[in-house]
Amino acid sequence: MKTAKSSLLLLPLLGLALLAGCNKTEEPTKPAATSASYLEKIKARDKLIVGVFTDKPPFGFVNEAGRYVGFDTDIGRQFAKDLLGDENKVEFVAVEPASRIPFLQSDKVDLILANMTVTPERKEAVEFTNPNLKVAVQALVPQASSVKNLDDLATRTTIVTTGTTADIWLTKNHPDWKLLKFEKNSESLQALANGRGDAYAQDNLVLFSWAKQNPGYRVLTQTLGAEAPIAPAVKKGNIELRDWVNVELAKLGEEKFLLKLYDQYVRKELSDDTKPESVIVEGGKWQG
């Protein structure tokens, strides 16, 4: 059921990606012409449209008052303030992991600020700006588990959330491992708690946060793959907006703006000895 649903998702995506690719080679001069006026287009509309997660604390979520907030979401508000003079001149669109790239390709949003890890495959499809976060994939196991290191997982069941970096990395690098996939982070965690799998592979920030709130779990120290940058993304070829975001991130870096957001949203989720620099990338100055 789960796999059938996700392959359905991939089908049109694949088609769109292929055809979008065709378009681009046919008219190589067009992106430059359209992007020259892109910031003007946003100003004329007087609204920045940003795709964000609405169910992934602390990055993008809905607070008790029903307001879209979070580390990524608040960066979007700051962008609107600096571009249009008012942090409320932003329209947030709720995106899912699998719909982030189509939203950009179809011009439905200006910018995706939804915890998107930079990968070579995604670089082909979208234009990443400089990063705002860094992440590594690790694995969470119950405290009492006999699993000592990653190699032990080869013969066990590893839970992943569909479409995440962990899912893609494991499918590519350990196709022989037994994976159990769920659509939602909360479902995956629930499955681990219920013993339906032996370990849960996910972005380490998510795991640290869960492990802090729920005693009885430990995170394996080895990482699955290298530390990777997480960055905002704009449509492929939209160099003007990408460069604007990069300048903006550098400027916000001088104000230590991301550190403020880290203190507001992220710090309380992680263990006390976590260094902010191991999570956030201030000023966009790190390329992984």
Added chain:
Amino acid sequence: MASSGLELLWVSLPQLGKGAAQTLSISFLSIAISTVGGVLYGVLRTLNSTWLNAILRVYLELFRAIPVLVWLYLLFFGLPIFFGLSIPSFWCAVLVLSLWGASEVGEVVRGALHSLPRGQREAGLSIGLDGPQLYGYVLLPQALKRMTPPTINVYTRIIKTSSLAVLIGVVDVIKVGQQIIERTYESVLIYGALFLFFFFICYPLSAASRVLERRWTQA
């Protein structure tokens, strides 16, 4: 635990209400359009026009063979990419659910009309009724009995399928539930609330269908 759960539900009511409004408005608009479109489809299919039948068959097969999820993706993301035509997510969901619903209701209507004894049509024509009168006074009222229960079944499927619109950015009641769950980890409580919501929307529909079915078979 119980009191904090009730408290969470209470403070979440405005958000859940907004999501429920999205779910209900998409569902009931789609149901209304599906019904009108489906009756039209059913009637047109019984006119025995060869090329009209061919077109309607293609439409039916397209919506039977291609999942609703794929239609949502194609129309929402595909149209702007290939034709520069952008439909807002709410209306895209209504459009897809209506086209899908109309094909489902339409087949029910066609089947119901076909199942009427041929004599009904001939009798109507022989007393000088024209086309609209024949369908309006003779055929559709009789077909109504046979098509109501399966049509209501289609309605409940439209309501439940509307949750797929979350993939094109519609924040429906299930999505709101997930937003609350991911923040609070109260999955049992929230899914319990969603269960009751869908149950109390869909159950009266199927109950009504059962009552009508029983009444009509006795008559």
